[in-house]
Amino acid sequence: MSSEDYHVAVIGGGPAGMAAAYRAWEFGAKVILLDENSYLGGILPQCIHPGFGIHYFKEELTGGEFAHRLQKRIEDSDVEVLFSARVMKMKNGKKKRLVVISPKGIEEISASTVIYAAGARERHVFELGITGDRVAGIYTAGEAQALMDLYGIMPGKEILIVGSGDVGLIMARRFALEGAQVKGVVELMPYPGGLARNLVILQDFNIPLYLSHKVVEIRGKGRVERVKVVKLDSSGQEIPGSELWIHADTVIISAGLIPNIKLLKNLGVRIDAATGGPEINELWETSLQGIFAAGNSVIINDLVDYAVEQGERAAEGAWHRILENRDGRWKKVRRGNNIRFVVPHYISGERDVVLYLRVSAPMENATLMIPELEKALHFSVLKPAEMVRISIKKEELEDAKGITVEVKP
Amino acid sequence: MRYRVAIIGAGIVGTSIARVLSRYENLDIHVIEKNPDVGWGVSKANTGLIHGGYDDDPDKYPLRAKLCIRGNEIWHRWVKELEIPHVWNGALVVALRDEDIKELEVLRRRGERNGVEGLRIISRKELLDMEPLLTPDAKAALFVPNAGQLSPVPAVIALAENSVSNGVKFHLATEVRKIGVKNGAVRWLETNRGRIDADIIINASGLYADSISRMLGIGYFTITPRKGEYLIFDEGIPAPSRILFPTPTPKSKGVVVTKEIGGHLMIGPNAQDLDRKDKENFATTLEGLKEVRDKAKKLWPRIPENGVIRSFAGLRPEPTGGDFIIRSEELWGFLNVAGIRSPGLTSAPAIAYHVRDLLIHELDVKLVEKKKWNPYRKDILRISRMSKNQASSLIGKRPQYGRIVCRCNLVTEGEVMEAIERMRYIGVPQPSIDSVKFRTKATGGTCQGSFCRPKIAWLLAREYEVPLWKVTLKGEGSELGIGDIKVLLRGDGK
Numbered sequence: 093m094s095s096e097d098y099h100v101a102v103i104g105g106g107p108a109g110m111a112a113a114y115r116a117w118e119f120g121a122k123v124i125l126l127d128e129n130s131y132l133g134g135i136l137p138q139c140i141h142p143g144f145g146i147h148y149f150k151e152e153l154t155g156g157e158f159a160h161r162l163q164k165r166i167e168d169s170d171v172e173v174l175f176s177a178r179v180m181k182m183k184n185g186k187k188k189r190l191v192v193i194s195p196k197g198i199e200e201i202s203a204s205t206v207i208y209a210a211g212a213r214e215r216h217v218f219e220l221g222i223t224g225d226r227v228a229g230i231y232t233a234g235e236a237q238a239l240m241d242l243y244g245i246m247p248g249k250e251i252l253i254v255g256s257g258d259v260g261l262i263m264a265r266r267f268a269l270e271g272a273q274v275k276g277v278v279e280l281m282p283y284p285g286g287l288a289r290n291l292v293i294l295q296d297f298n299i300p301l302y303l304s305h306k307v308v309e310i311r312g313k314g315r316v317e318r319v320k321v322v323k324l325d326s327s328g329q330e331i332p333g334s335e336l337w338i339h340a341d342t343v344i345i346s347a348g349l350i351p352n353i354k355l356l357k358n359l360g361v362r363i364d365a366a367t368g369g370p371e372i373n374e375l376w377e378t379s380l381q382g383i384f385a386a387g388n389s390v391i392i393n394d395l396v397d398y399a400v401e402q403g404e405r406a407a408e409g410a411w412h413r414i415l416e417n418r419d420g421r422w423k424k425v426r427r428g429n430n431i432r433f434v435v436p437h438y439i440s441g442e443r444d445v446v447l448y449l450r451v452s453a454p455m456e457n458a459t460l461m462i463p464e465l466e467k468a469l470h471f472s473v474l475k476p477a478e479m480v481r482i483s484i485k486k487e488e489l490e491d492a493k494g495i496t497v498e499v500k501p
Numbered sequence: 502m503r504y505r506v507a508i509i510g511a512g513i514v515g516t517s518i519a520r521v522l523s524r525y526e527n528l529d530i531h532v533i534e535k536n537p538d539v540g541w542g543v544s545k546a547n548t549g550l551i552h553g554g555y556d557d558d559p560d561k562y563p564l565r566a567k568l569c570i571r572g573n574e575i576w577h578r579w580v581k582e583l584e585i586p587h588v589w590n591g592a593l594v595v596a597l598r599d600e601d602i603k604e605l606e607v608l609r610r611r612g613e614r615n616g617v618e619g620l621r622i623i624s625r626k627e628l629l630d631m632e633p634l635l636t637p638d639a640k641a642a643l644f645v646p647n648a649g650q651l652s653p654v655p656a657v658i659a660l661a662e663n664s665v666s667n668g669v670k671f672h673l674a675t676e677v678r679k680i681g682v683k684n685g686a687v688r689w690l691e692t693n694r695g696r697i698d699a700d701i702i703i704n705a706s707g708l709y710a711d712s713i714s715r716m717l718g719i720g721y722f723t724i725t726p727r728k729g730e731y732l733i734f735d736e737g738i739p740a741p742s743r744i745l746f747p748t749p750t751p752k753s754k755g756v757v758v759t760k761e762i763g764g765h766l767m768i769g770p771n772a773q774d775l776d777r778k779d780k781e782n783f784a785t786t787l788e789g790l791k792e793v794r795d796k797a798k799k800l801w802p803r804i805p806e807n808g809v810i811r812s813f814a815g816l817r818p819e820p821t822g823g824d825f826i827i828r829s830e831e832l833w834g835f836l837n838v839a840g841i842r843s844p845g846l847t848s849a850p851a852i853a854y855h856v857r858d859l860l861i862h863e864l865d866v867k868l869v870e871k872k873k874w875n876p877y878r879k880d881i882l883r884i885s886r887m888s889k890n891q892a893s894s895l896i897g898k899r900p901q902y903g904r905i906v907c908r909c910n911l912v913t914e915g916e917v918m919e920a921i922e923r924m925r926y927i928g929v930p931q932p933s934i935d936s937v938k939f940r941t942k943a944t945g946g947t948c949q950g951s952f953c954r955p956k957i958a959w960l961l962a963r964e965y966e967v968p969l970w971k972v973t974l975k976g977e978g979s980e981l982g983i984g985d986i987k988v989l990l991r992g993d994g995k
């Protein structure tokens with residue numbers, strides 16, 4: 093290893109990337125952390141609401157506070173940080189090479205392992221098939237949040253939110269707190285998408301929730317004036333004659349996130365259609381040896397704490413790869429009834445694992461089962477909005493040839 | 502003698518005319534445009550094709566037939582002189598039914614009559630070798646080697662910059678409201694920003710050419726908007742390397758499948774006639790986009806359900822009679838350049854020379870060539886198109902070129918700043934995101950600007966010295982915000 097080679101190059105300085113970089117440094121690795129912003133924290137600094145760190149720090153922090161704690165650790169470590177640096181290309185091989193552009197120039201960074209933690213992007217208005225005028229006042233939730241809480245401007249005063257997930261609900265509250273009128277939250281599904289703790293926002297601020305409704309058209313001259321919403325029947329078909337026009341000057345799209353994985357795709361990493369992210373094993377290694385991934389680049393997390401946990405796991409994986417360079421005998425984790433996704437995709441039985449999963453449809457009094465392990469966990473309710481995290485001990489896995497996760501009433 | 506020439510409209514036609522006329526010593530040229538930037542009319546939303554010239558029937562549409570092929574030839578030179586993003590990839594007009602093959606023969610003969618070279622009907626096998634993902638139902642095709650594609654708004658911008666470097670003056674955000682006449686000749690324009698004197702007025706106002714002409718009581722034609730809608734798909738979704746047309750119908754050349762200049766699969770347009778007055782209706786529709794999809798699928802079966810990153814609509818300025826209307830009117834000094842529908846983008850350079858000839862022959866203007874005239878214009882420096890060494894040395898001198906603003910299209914802060922400088926150069930009076938987008942491609946990628954729009958707005962606000970919320974998406978009325986974050990709580994929100 094030449095002097096400028098790194099053990100671990102971490103792409104993305106959000107929570108998952110910061111956690112990965114720090115943990116890898118703790119193991120003794122020589123680490124570089126790259127971020128395209130001029131600060132660390134990823135999306136956290138624009139999240140001025142609380143709800144961060146309940147599991148990891150056992151405290152309720154704002155996004156900014158949570159980021160600050162991780163930033164502090166990085167500063168106190170020997171992790172090298174390259175700001176305003178964008179990885180343009182990644183080359184795989186025994187050594188991984190990253191072509192990086194930054195105000196310092198174009199440089200090639202070489203590392204034994206890469207942890208890819210570049211986050212996710214938001215689905216936008218065109219991807220939802222909404223027709224009409226392409227005018228001002230249409231923002232993704234993240235863009236609106238950045239405008240308000242990083243740049244300090246108010247996007248509009250009559251707001252319609254598309255999507256009742258946590259992000260949409262939090263933005264509804266954010267707008268209400270600044271004196272805007274939130275005209276409603278429109279949700280495609282017959283049930284709301286957010287965590288229970290965020291659904292109370294609708295009652296707190298008296299915001300109408302349109303379940304089984306779909307925004308189909310936005311009209312306006314220069315900026316949004318009105319939005320066409322239709323009702324859906326139980327099979328998701330539009331009900332003729334159910335159209336209603338809601339007057340609003342701003343439409344906030346919070347219709348889900350998509351892992352940002354262009355670089356991984358270009359490398360030929362195997363992708364899971366169910367998550368839109370890479371397939372990974374229990375050490376968060378992708379289908380390419382030495383290339384790891386963590387956080388929202390793998391699965392869309394509801395809690396930052398999980399992204400951090402994943403980053404740390406990936407760091408452990410990277411260190412393991414550097415020390416031992418040995419592969420486990422992988423056993424497949426299969427999706428059974430009512431499971432939208434489950435990661436990791438492969439486990440070895442050599443160590444404890446944490447599974448993250450979501451159900452496809454809500455279910456009350458549900459039992460989550462892993463028949464191969466004769467494991468059954470009862471839940472009073474399981475919802476797609478709430479990611480399920482389960483730990484499995486190494487001993488439980490010893491005899492299994494593979495496991496299936498399923499949910500039954 | 503010196504003449505003051507006012508060109509109404511900074512579309513592809515108005516700016517082409519400006520460039521051609523800027524060559525002459527004795528013309529003072531003013532371009533008047535109601536939008537705050539150039540190229541935001543019909544020239545903004547179209548297919549961007551430089552047509553081959555086989556399609557227009559010289560008996561029915563003599564001007565279209567003549568100017569299209571000539572325009573195609575001139576573009577081959579202009580794209581190089583002006584560094585306009587383009588590709589000469591050729592087109593295939595595909596026959597899906599046996600009857601269509603006869604029509605291809607008609608097109609081929611017509612093309613030859615119009616002077617198009619190299620047209621050839623190719624067999625199914627050769628066709629599928631050229632485009633392996635084309636529908637297996639294809640029977641044959643007309644191969645049009647001289648057709649190509651360019652980015653229309655960047656072309657208008659390039660023409661405007663080149664014209665300014667040759668002394669043309671742009672009056673942007675300036676709307677013509679009335680035309681002054683004295684002693685049987687035009688004399689001045691009245692605009693929202695005051696009066697502009699002119700000896701010669703050239704009406705190149707696109708969809709509004711009929712209203713401008715009617716200001717002088719010249720009402721022998723009308724312009725009717727005909728909408729066309731498009732879908733653009735994410736990178737990585739396979740697109741043809743050549744321009745794919747279906748066999749045309751009398752009303753339109755049909756829904757085209759292309760790889761647009763940015764590398765994305767693009768399909769469209771359909772054709773929907775609107776009410777004559779409905780000239781600001783750029784809304785996409787569910788029916789329209791479905792029609793585009795269904796028709797494109799016939800040529801290119803692999804159109805995915807998902808993966809759309811943008812949809813948009815354009816309006817064709819359809820004139821009475823169907824042919825271009827390019828005339829020196831009886832009222833001295835007034836020229837109509839109207840009804841420039843498809844293939845107007847292709848024809849624009851030839852239209853410009855045609856207009857010059859009208860000045861010479863119909864108005865008896867003696868044109869004096871400038872001793873020094875600059876045919877060149879340099880494009881913005883683009884990191885994404887440079888070699889590693891070129892990029893490194895540029896960043897070494899100007900670190901801004903190392904700071905990525907738009908991740909999807911790899912556009913740097915240096916490029917955005919250069920775009921803003923160039924907006925200033927032609928006189929763009931207000932900051933808008935679209936002005937930067939058309940110059941740099943920032944916000945035009947997979948995420949459609951959700952990450953970079955605020956950063957670009959911030960740079961625009963700083964350079965134009967306006968509050969951030971006043972930066973617009975596309976001109977007045979499309980401001981990004983309503984005030985600072987506390988505006989509503991303070992109670993001074995509008």
Ligand SMILES: Cc1cc2nc3c(=O)[nH]c(=O)nc-3n(C[C@H](O)[C@H](O)[C@H](O)COP(=O)(O)OP(=O)(O)OC[C@H]3O[C@@H](n4cnc5c(N)ncnc54)[C@H](O)[C@@H]3O)c2cc1C
Binds near residue numbers: 539675770
């Ligand atoms: C859907 C579609 C697809 C097409 N595809 C192709 C193609 O592939 N190839 C091709 O060759 N052609 C194509 N065309 C045709 C081509 O786009 C047009 O012919 C061309 O852009 C017309 O340019 P223009 O300069 O005449 O009009 P515009 O670009 O509309 O310019 C006129 C300008 O005048 C300004 N203006 C109007 N009124 C006033 C006023 N009162 N005061 C000041 N300014 C005013 C407007 O704002 C506008 O900027 C297509 C057109 C459409 C709509």
